[in-house]
Amino acid sequence: MSRIATVRQMVRPAWIVPVIMTCWFAGCGQLAYRLTNPMPDQPLPNPIELPASPDDFVWLQVVDVVDDYFRIAKEQPVQNNRQIVLDGQVETAYRTGSSILEPWRKDSTPGFERWQSTFQSVRRRAIVTLRPSGNGYWLEVVVQKDLEDPDRVQYATETTAGVRHDGTLVSGAEEVQDGPQTLGWIPLGRDAALEQRMVADIYGRITKADRPQGLLH
Template identity: 35%
Template sequence: MRPRTMRKSRIIARMAGLVGMTALAIAPTGCASGWIPTSRVTRIFAPEPVAENPLRVPVNDFEAVWNKTVAEVGAYFDVAEENRLSRTIITEPKISATLLEPWLGDTRTLGDRLEATLQTTRRRAIIKIEPAPNGGFLVKVEVHKELEDLVKPDRQMAGRAVFNNDFPVNRTRETVGPVPVPVGWIPRGRDANLEQAILSGIRSAFFL
């Protein structure tokens, strides 16, 4: 074997030995002290914890809680009424975003967007801010979803006859009792996904 080749072999062997010793020295302490940052990776990719509804905000400044709540709700709805005496925020009803409107965030899941694409739905929110028993405030968010109820299909394609040969008899009937009001929107319950989005935004605004 040539001297130059022997010298290279010795250098490689020494480097391999140093790497092995370093690995043995780090391995026991790494497992014990969390040398591999698995907790940070898990924290980044783990789903956000569910926010309680009502959400307790440990801040005694009512104006700060009110303003940050209004700002967070305003990211999804237009606020219709702010009543500080009753501590209630009411939004305008908003037509739900469809699959063709990905920049709008009021529909949180793919199923909600598909439903809003196939039939008209809308959402409205009611927020109440009440004092908490142990200090701070409780922020309660309710998002109600409604389905449009039409008398007949909108933009109906079926044509009507030009001449109408039916002559209905005009009969006068006396109405007894209250007249039923036609329902324009059918309640479909609450949207828990959007409620969680609003509560999570309020929680992040106060670094909770």
């Protein structure tokens, strides 16, 4: 029995040492990554609380930011005064996602969202709500994303138009537009990345003071 125990003690380091070295190098790799790469931005809460400001000023900032991303379909301005307190809301029209060839558009965030909008038919719309809370406000941004559901791919070899073989003349006016037809849209949930960008834009405009301008001589 003592000889078996001795053999086991001699064999054990053969698999323990590689495991320890692997864990050590993995830990060093994580440390090196943290030292050479900046920490990711902390996400802002959504809804987020805004400080007390005149309702006209806050509403103009919200509308101006939303207009940078989408076309506004309808809006209800916020009211937060002694006479009336009313939630404000902005609803936008659907907009087809911008591709990597449209860097000037802001409705698709860089990375996965922009690449997905390049290779898929994706549309988005935003609903921004501003709720008075005392002298301040609660801001909520919801961006819905949908995926197109066509009846077939764009360059499919099959067709929906039949070919007649009975000698009947076919008028050119009856020519069928045989492109893909949209059956509907598949909800993909909310676009959290775009929501974060819009919330950050609105929050920054309201909380960060304008830079003081120098005196003109």
